[in-house]
Every structure is written in C-alpha cells, then in structure tokens.
Amino acid sequence: MGKWLSEQKWLAAGFSTATIWLGISSWASYRNTTEFIGTTQRLLHSYEVTRTLSTISLEMTIAESSRRGYVFIGNREELDRYQESVTQLYPSLQSLEGQLGEDPAQLEYFNQIKELIPKRLALLEKSIQRYRRTNQIDIEQRRITAESLQLRDRIQWLLAEMKDIEEIRLKQWLQHSQDLMQRRMSLEVWLTFSMFLVLLLGFLAVYRQVMKRQRLEAMEEKWSQQQELSHLKLNFFSMMSHEFRTPLSVVLGSSQLLLENHTQWPVEKRSHSLQRILSSAHVMKRLLSDILMFSRAEAGNLEFQPDWVELDSFCLNLVEDMRMADPLQDSIKFVSYCHGQRVYVDEKLLYSVLSNLLLNSVKYSAANQAVYLIVEVDRYDLLFHVKDQGMGIPAEDLPHLYEPFYRGRNVSTIAGTGLGLAVVKKCVDLHQGTVTVTSQEGQGTVFTIRLPAVVSHLNQHVSH
Known part of the structure; x- marks a missing residue:
C-alpha cells in the first residue's frame, strides 16, 4: 500500500512539473507573440512615415514643376496642377506630424521642414503673382526662382535624412521580426516536443498503472477462483462422503447381519440382504463412474470411440441392469420405434447418458410411477426421450441444470x-448432439437427446 502511495506521489509530482513547464513555455510563446505583434506595428509605422515623406517630396516637386510650366510657358493647366499640389501638401504635413509622435530625432528635422515649406510656397506664390503682373521673366523672377531652389534643396535634404532614418529602422525592425520568427519556430518545435514527451510519459505512467491494476485484479481473481475451488472441493468431498456413507452403511449393516444370522435366516431373507448389498454396490459404482467420467471430460481426456450398436438390445440391457441394481426401478418402461436397427455411437458414453437420466427420473418421481425411455429415428438423427411424471424442475433452475454440482431448489432433501446432468452434457457434446428439456413443476419432465448417428438395418451389410 505504501509503495502504491509513493508511486502515486511521484506520478502527481511528474505531472505537476510537466504542467508548470508547459505553463512557462506557453507564457514564453505568448510573450514572443506579443513582441512580434509590436514589431509588426513598428514596421508598419516606419513604412507609413516613409510613404508620407515620399508623398511630401513628390508634392513639392509637382508644385515646383507646375509653377515653372505656368511661368515659363504660360500653360494655365500647370497653374491648376500647382494649386492642387499645394492643397494636398498641408494634409500630408499634418499626417506626418501625427505619425512622428514624440520621436526627438525626426521631430528636429520635421520642425525645420515645417518652417521651410511655407517660405518656399510663399516664394512660389510670389513668382506666380509677379508673372501675372508683368507677363515676363525678369531679373526679380530669376532671383525668386534661385532662392526657391535653395529652399527646395534644403527641404529635400531634410526629407532624405528622415527617410534614411526610417529605412534604417525598417531594416532593424525587419531583422528583429525575422529573429522573432525564428525564435517562435524554435519555441513551437520545443513546445511540440515537450507536449509529445509529456503525453508519452503520461501514457507510459497510465499504462504502467493499468497493467499493475490488471495484475492485481488477475491476482484477486485467481485468489477468488482458488477460494471458490477450495469451497467447491470442500463441498464435493462433504457431498461424496455423505453419498458414499449411506450405501456403505447398508453394505456393512447387511453384511454383518447376514454373517451373524445366515444359518438361522430363511433363504428369502438372506436373498433380500444380498440384494440390498448389491444395490448399494451399484450405487457406489455409479457415483465413482460419474466422478471419473466428469474429471476426464474436464481434463479433456474423455475419448469418443464409436462403434456399431444394436439399439434395441442395448436399451433392453440398460433397463435390465437398472432393474437388477434396484428393484424399485421396475417402473422403467422401454418404447422403441426403430426395431432391428443398428447405430454408430459410443456405447459407454451413451450408457452413461441414459442411465443418469433414467436414475434422475426414478429418483424424483413417486414410488411405482412410470418412467419412459422412448427411442426413435428422425431421418439420420437418433432421438432418446426420457419422460416422467415426477416433481418437475422449477423454471428458474432450467438455465443452470448442466452446471457441475448444481441442484434444483425443490430437491434439497433428496440425496444427490x-x-x-453435467456428465450427460459432456457425453452428448462428444457425440456432437444436443440435449433439451421441457418441464413443469409438479407435472413431470421430458429430456430429449438428439444424436447425429449413422443408422443401419440388421439385415444390411455393415462396414466400418
């Protein structure tokens, strides 16, 4: 019991350790996933900043190009393009400011851009207004253009610096994301292996416990069977001693009386005592025969040795033997519907089957009440009916009739x-036959033996 509890503690400790380890691994996986999501968001943010910077640079370039197209060529459509670019430039600046948040490095560049762009737009607007007034390109217009180009170069440099910073960050976050992916893959492989290992260890532990339990149950069942066998043996020996004591007492008593009085007793009384001795000897012989046959059948040593038997002669001899063994068995009546026929059966086994059925019918019937042995052939099947009008068998006992040592509830006061019937079933099975019973308590019983026997007439040539 202590060993069992110790193993249970080890098993519980192992599962607890495995659970804690899985919990730690799961937490690490969760942290890795959370970090990966954060890195992905940073990558997306850097991408959005880079795209906004490119948009601002593009809008500035379009504005400058449109202004030149209007001033130098006089194309009115270029003016419309210029105004559209300027209109879209300010929302892009606001979007960039919101994206940068509190990044000090980028805010420093952005604040310079935020100051320079309005100045440049003012110069572009001044150039357009002057062209409208003079409708020509003069020295002032060239000065404005030169100053605007200086501001453009400064703004483009600042935008390029900001894009370089974001591109470096993009590479860093991308590399970090790849590292996280590799770490996650390794962690998932480790988690899978850990789960497999835990499940395997759990299965082995459960399998071990199941096998131990099965061994314990097998030992308990074996012990129970041994106890039951011991109980059966005790009941068997007690029953056998009781069954043998009665005929032995008759033999001893009759022999002693006959020895002491054989000269004084008349012939009739001496014959009666000898008959009692003979009848008791037959009872003991039948008991020994049943025990021996049942033990051989249980051990698988009961042999089936069929031979040709003249059916009527066999049955008449059986009935005569039983009448000689006990005068009370004169009530047995033999009825045959297969005159002059021979059958291929095991004579000893068939003798045991019919004698046991007839003895039971006589034993459980009233004195001088007729018991019938009826023999008939149904095509190639041989049928034996043993019929009586005795006490019958209760319905609840019928399923257990052929169990060894089982006796009906209504015969407990009758020796047996x-x-x-266990011997009957074994012998019938060796013939590959069947035994059936119909009975009604208080009205009698009919046992029917059906054997698949080969049948031949006496006047036919018979060959083995």
Missing part, C-alpha cells in the same frame, strides 16, 4: 451429487 449434482454431477449427473
């Missing part, structure tokens, strides 16, 4: 071993 409970082996007779």
Whole structure:
C-alpha cells in the first residue's frame, strides 16, 4: 500500500512539473507573440512615415514643376496642377506630424521642414503673382526662382535624412521580426516536443498503472477462483462422503447381519440382504463412474470411440441392469420405434447418458410411477426421450441444470451429487448432439437427446 502511495506521489509530482513547464513555455510563446505583434506595428509605422515623406517630396516637386510650366510657358493647366499640389501638401504635413509622435530625432528635422515649406510656397506664390503682373521673366523672377531652389534643396535634404532614418529602422525592425520568427519556430518545435514527451510519459505512467491494476485484479481473481475451488472441493468431498456413507452403511449393516444370522435366516431373507448389498454396490459404482467420467471430460481426456450398436438390445440391457441394481426401478418402461436397427455411437458414453437420466427420473418421481425411455429415428438423427411424471424442475433452475454440482431448489432433501446432468452434457457434446428439456413443476419432465448417428438395418451389410 505504501509503495502504491509513493508511486502515486511521484506520478502527481511528474505531472505537476510537466504542467508548470508547459505553463512557462506557453507564457514564453505568448510573450514572443506579443513582441512580434509590436514589431509588426513598428514596421508598419516606419513604412507609413516613409510613404508620407515620399508623398511630401513628390508634392513639392509637382508644385515646383507646375509653377515653372505656368511661368515659363504660360500653360494655365500647370497653374491648376500647382494649386492642387499645394492643397494636398498641408494634409500630408499634418499626417506626418501625427505619425512622428514624440520621436526627438525626426521631430528636429520635421520642425525645420515645417518652417521651410511655407517660405518656399510663399516664394512660389510670389513668382506666380509677379508673372501675372508683368507677363515676363525678369531679373526679380530669376532671383525668386534661385532662392526657391535653395529652399527646395534644403527641404529635400531634410526629407532624405528622415527617410534614411526610417529605412534604417525598417531594416532593424525587419531583422528583429525575422529573429522573432525564428525564435517562435524554435519555441513551437520545443513546445511540440515537450507536449509529445509529456503525453508519452503520461501514457507510459497510465499504462504502467493499468497493467499493475490488471495484475492485481488477475491476482484477486485467481485468489477468488482458488477460494471458490477450495469451497467447491470442500463441498464435493462433504457431498461424496455423505453419498458414499449411506450405501456403505447398508453394505456393512447387511453384511454383518447376514454373517451373524445366515444359518438361522430363511433363504428369502438372506436373498433380500444380498440384494440390498448389491444395490448399494451399484450405487457406489455409479457415483465413482460419474466422478471419473466428469474429471476426464474436464481434463479433456474423455475419448469418443464409436462403434456399431444394436439399439434395441442395448436399451433392453440398460433397463435390465437398472432393474437388477434396484428393484424399485421396475417402473422403467422401454418404447422403441426403430426395431432391428443398428447405430454408430459410443456405447459407454451413451450408457452413461441414459442411465443418469433414467436414475434422475426414478429418483424424483413417486414410488411405482412410470418412467419412459422412448427411442426413435428422425431421418439420420437418433432421438432418446426420457419422460416422467415426477416433481418437475422449477423454471428458474432450467438455465443452470448442466452446471457441475448444481441442484434444483425443490430437491434439497433428496440425496444427490449434482454431477449427473453435467456428465450427460459432456457425453452428448462428444457425440456432437444436443440435449433439451421441457418441464413443469409438479407435472413431470421430458429430456430429449438428439444424436447425429449413422443408422443401419440388421439385415444390411455393415462396414466400418
């Protein structure tokens, strides 16, 4: 019991350790996933900043190009393009400011851009207004253009610096993301392996416990069977001693009386005592025969040795033997519907089957009440009916009739071993036949034996 509890503690400790380890691994996986999501968001943010910077640079370039197209060529459509670019430039600046948040490095560049762009737009607007007034390119117009180009170069440099910073960050976050992916893959492989290992260890532990339990149950069942066998043996020996004591007492008593009085007793009284001795000897012989046959059948040593038997002669001899063994068995009546026929059966086994059934019918019937042995052939099947009008068998006992040592509930006061019908079933099975019973308590019983026997007439040539 202590060993069992110790193993249970080890098993519980192992599962607890595995659970804690899985919990730690799961937490690490969660942290890795959270970090990966954060890195992805940073990558997306850097991408959005880079795209906004490119948009601002593009809008500035379009504005400058449109202004030149209007001033130098006089194309009115270029003016419309210029105004559209300027209109879209300010929302882009606001979007960039919101994206930068509190990044000090980028805010420093952005604040310079935020100051320079309005100045440049003012110069572009001044150039357009002057062209409208003079409708020509003069020295002032060239000065404005030169100053605007200086501001453009400064703004483009600042935008390029900001894009370089974001591109470096993009590469860093991308590399970090790849590292996280590799770490996650390694972690998932480790988690899978850990889960497999835990499940395997759990399965082995459970399998071990199941096997131990099965061994314990097998030991308990074996012990229970041994106890039951011991109980059966005790009941068997007690029953056998009781069954043998009665005929032995008759033999001893009759022999002693005959020895002491054989000269004084008349012939009739001496014959009666000898008959009692003979009848008791036959009872003991039948008991020994049943025990021996049942033990051989249980051990698988009961042999089936069929031979040709003249059916009517066999049955008449059986009935005569039983009448000689006990005058009370004169009530047995033999009825045959297969005159002059021979059958291929095991004579010893068939003798045991019919004698046991007839003895039971006589035993459980009233004195001088007729018991019938009816023999008939149904095509190639041989049928034996043993019919009586005795006390019958209760319905609840019918399923257990052929169990060794089982006796009906209504015959507990009548001597018997409970082996007779078990022997009958074994012998019938060796013939590959069947035994059936119909009975009604208080009205009698009919046992029917059906054997698949080969049948031949006496006047036919018979060959083995």
